[in-house]
Every structure is written in structure tokens, then in C-alpha cells.
Amino acid sequence: MFNFFHNSNIFIWIEKLINFINSIFFVLLLVALSFALIFSPPDYLQGDSVRIMYVHVPAAWIGLASFTVIAFLSIINFIFKIKNLTLIAKSIAPIGLLFTCVAIVTGSIWGQPTWGTFWAWDARITSMVILAIFYLFFILTHKYLLEESKANNVSSLIAIVGLINIPIVKYSVEWWATLHQPASIKISGTSSIHSSMLMPLLLMFFVLILYCALIFLMKYKTEIIRIKKKNLKRI
Amino acid sequence: MLPKKVKKRASLLAIFLLASVLGVFLILNTLNKNILYFNSPTDIKISQDINYNKKIRIGGMVKKNTLEINNEEIKFIITDFKNEISVSFKGTIPNLFAEGKGVVAEGMLKDKRFFEADRILAKHDENYMPPELKNILSDNAK
Structure with a gap:
């Protein structure tokens, strides 16, 4: 049973998963994009600019979800010190940061x-920027704290404090008066979104989740290779 | 039974988490007024200390049938369905600005009932639908 969780076994599974996602990803991306950009109707009020939503909303969801996962892994990690979970948390962070930034940038483009x-310093946008900063700190501790156990402890604590920000992002639009x-x-x-627009949105979400998984697996694979090559820090 | 070290770390984390939740809560409580992106007309009416020389934002709905546009300025009334403030504005308005829709006006209060805006932002709601459906809905409403 525990043999399954051995690094070289995980390695084989990662390879298989990456190949599988690669084989379906581009087809699904084309389908989702054509629904989002061509087949879905424009909004009655916003017209075609509503199509930014199909990237903006999934990106924000993924940014939030990734950080939540990282934070819960960090809680388990801080208490039980499981090596593999550290690697997973560390591997999710870059793609989470990327999607958080995508959400902020597309939101800005949509705002105009x-x-x-x-730009408006309202509660939703500001808390989203704070989320990006937490991601950044999480990644930087792993980059700059050379002693591994120390880096794990510090980054875990950063993620756990950052977890408090997640409900603030989610409920900011209900608790305070915001422009968002x-x-x-x-x-x-x-839902107050028509099904003809909800479907492409969920499809885009699924595709971006796949992309997220792909990047995560590649990063995870790199981390395992690094351990195998006796802690080679940079390739 | 869990090892002693694990227990120690768990309780340490619990205390740490509790303290940071409390800290964040206190910070947000202190900032409460400042987190609001805009004030409603009711907020303005009940507030005692209004600085008439400071820029503020007022948000609400553009009251129906109050939008007046002439060569020099745009006039309308912001309402939160309890209180109202008249707004005058010179400049360009965003596409989504319309009667019966949300709006945030940035500028200075002249008095409690009159506001001079120098920027208008449109605040849209969370409803998304195709135009055909909107037509059907508004036909049904008639």
C-alpha cells in the first residue's frame, strides 16, 4: 500500500497523467474557447465585453481554490511534517499566483x-491583490530560505495566515459596499447568469483546471527529480 | 496516540491561527468605514461630520426619469430608495451608465442634498443574460 506513495511510483503516475492531459487539453481548449468567444450570446447590457468573464471568473476561482488547497496542506504539513505534501504545496503555488494575476489583469481590462x-481600491480588488502578495511571499520563502525545514515552517505559516484572507475575498462583495x-x-x-452563458463558463473553468493540473504535475515532477538528483537546487 | 511533538505543534498552530484571526478581525473592525468604497445617500444623511472639502464617493441607483443631459452638464438623482442626492457632472460617462442602473459618483458634496461629481463609474449587477431574453422579460413586464 505504502509502496504506491513511493516517489518513483508517483513519478510514473505523473508521467501518465501529463501525457493524458496533453492529449485532450488542446481539443477541449478549442471547444471551450469557441463556445466562449463565438457561440455564446452577448450580454444584454455589456455586449461582447462580457466574454472577458469566461477567463476572469475561472481564473479567480482557481486562484482562490489553489490557495485554499495550499493552506490546508500547510496545516497538515506544519503538524505532521509529511515531505510529499510540502512538495505538492510548493508545486501548486506558481500556477495559483499566475491565475490570481490573470484574474486581476483581466478584471482591470474588463473594468474599463x-x-x-x-482600477478601484474596493474591498474585492484589494483583497485579491493581498492574495497575490501572500502567494508571492509563499514562493519567495522557498526561494530564499535555504534551510529546508525552516523554509517549510515559515511558508506554512504564511499560507495559514493567508487562509484568513480567502473568506474575506469571497464575502467582500456582501459585507462591504464595493464597485465589484x-x-x-x-x-x-x-444563479443569476443565463444557462447559455453558464455552460461556456463552466467549460472554460474545466479547461483551465486541466491546464492548472498540467503545470502543477510538471512542477511536481521537477521537484521529485531534484530529490532524486540529491538536492540539486537549480538545473 | 499521537507523539508529543505533534501535539505540541498542533496546539501551537491552533493558538497562532486564533490569534491571527482575532488580529485580522480587529484590523477590519477598525478600518470598517474606510473599506466601504462608497457611501449611500442614507449614510450621508445620518452622518454628523461631513467634510465638504474632501473627495468622497456616493453610490446607489440612478433614479428613473431624472436623467437630464444638456450641452454643459449631466444631472441625475442617486437614490437608495430611502434617501436621494442630486448629482451634477461634467465629463464623459461610462457605457453602462443608465437610468435605473447602479452608479458610483466621485466628487464633493455641496450640501447634504447636492453633490458635484468629477468622475462617474457604472456599477453593474450580477445578472447576465442574452439580449433576446431581456426583450422577452421586458415585454412580459408591460
């Missing part, structure tokens, strides 16, 4: 035609 401004509109898709209750 709809709100009339690129409230959530359209609710976990319970009906």
Missing part, C-alpha cells in the same frame, strides 16, 4: 469598458 475605470458586483453563481439557490 463597464465601470469606466481600470456580487457573485452571480451561488452554491445554493439559483
Whole structure:
């Protein structure tokens, strides 16, 4: 049983998964993009600029979800010191940061035609920037703290403090008056987004999750190779 | 039974987490007023200390049938369905600005009922639908 979790076994599985995702990713991306950019209707109010949503919303979800995963892994890690979980948390961080930045940048681009401004220091946008900063600190501790156990402890604590920011991002639009509109898709209750636009949104989300998984697996693979090559820090 | 070290780390983490949640909560509580991106007309009405020389933002709905556009300026009324403030503005407005839609105006209060804006932002709601559906909905409403 525990043999399965041995690094070389994981390595083989990562290889297989990467190949599998690679084989379906581009086809799915084309399908999702054509639904998002061509087949889905424009919005009654915003017209075609609503199409930015199909990248913006999934990117923000992934940014938030990745950090939540990192934070929970960090909690387990801090208490039980499981080597593999450290590697996983470390490997998720870059792609999470990327998607958080994508969400901020696309949001800014979307803000200009709809709100009339690129930037507003409202609660949602500010808390999203803080999330990106937490990602950055998490990654930098691993880069600059050379002693590994220390780096793990510090980065775990950063992720755990950052976890508090996640509900703030999520509920910022309900707790405070913000320029950003409230959530359209609710976990319970009906969504205020029409199904013809919800479908491409979920499709894009699925494709971007696949991309996220792909980058994560590649990074994870690199970390395992590094251990195999006796802690070679840079290639 | 868990080893002693693990228990120690777990309790340490619990205390740390509790302290940081408390810290964040206190910070947010202190900042409470400043986190609000805009004030509603009701906020303005009940607030005692208004600085008339400081830029503020007022948000709400553009009241229906109050939008006046002439060569020099745009006038409308922001309402939160309890209180209202008249706004005058010179400049360009965002595409999504319309009667009955959300708006955030940035500028200075002249008095509690009159606001001179130097920037208008549109605040849109969370509803997304195709134009055909919107037409059907508004036809049904008639």
C-alpha cells in the first residue's frame, strides 16, 4: 500500500497523467474557447465585453481554490511534517499566483469598458491583490530560505495566515459596499447568469483546471527529480 | 496516540491561527468605514461630520426619469430608495451608465442634498443574460 506513495511510483503516475492531459487539453481548449468567444450570446447590457468573464471568473476561482488547497496542506504539513505534501504545496503555488494575476489583469481590462475605470481600491480588488502578495511571499520563502525545514515552517505559516484572507475575498462583495458586483453563481439557490452563458463558463473553468493540473504535475515532477538528483537546487 | 511533538505543534498552530484571526478581525473592525468604497445617500444623511472639502464617493441607483443631459452638464438623482442626492457632472460617462442602473459618483458634496461629481463609474449587477431574453422579460413586464 505504502509502496504506491513511493516517489518513483508517483513519478510514473505523473508521467501518465501529463501525457493524458496533453492529449485532450488542446481539443477541449478549442471547444471551450469557441463556445466562449463565438457561440455564446452577448450580454444584454455589456455586449461582447462580457466574454472577458469566461477567463476572469475561472481564473479567480482557481486562484482562490489553489490557495485554499495550499493552506490546508500547510496545516497538515506544519503538524505532521509529511515531505510529499510540502512538495505538492510548493508545486501548486506558481500556477495559483499566475491565475490570481490573470484574474486581476483581466478584471482591470474588463473594468474599463463597464465601470469606466481600470482600477478601484474596493474591498474585492484589494483583497485579491493581498492574495497575490501572500502567494508571492509563499514562493519567495522557498526561494530564499535555504534551510529546508525552516523554509517549510515559515511558508506554512504564511499560507495559514493567508487562509484568513480567502473568506474575506469571497464575502467582500456582501459585507462591504464595493464597485465589484456580487457573485452571480451561488452554491445554493439559483444563479443569476443565463444557462447559455453558464455552460461556456463552466467549460472554460474545466479547461483551465486541466491546464492548472498540467503545470502543477510538471512542477511536481521537477521537484521529485531534484530529490532524486540529491538536492540539486537549480538545473 | 499521537507523539508529543505533534501535539505540541498542533496546539501551537491552533493558538497562532486564533490569534491571527482575532488580529485580522480587529484590523477590519477598525478600518470598517474606510473599506466601504462608497457611501449611500442614507449614510450621508445620518452622518454628523461631513467634510465638504474632501473627495468622497456616493453610490446607489440612478433614479428613473431624472436623467437630464444638456450641452454643459449631466444631472441625475442617486437614490437608495430611502434617501436621494442630486448629482451634477461634467465629463464623459461610462457605457453602462443608465437610468435605473447602479452608479458610483466621485466628487464633493455641496450640501447634504447636492453633490458635484468629477468622475462617474457604472456599477453593474450580477445578472447576465442574452439580449433576446431581456426583450422577452421586458415585454412580459408591460
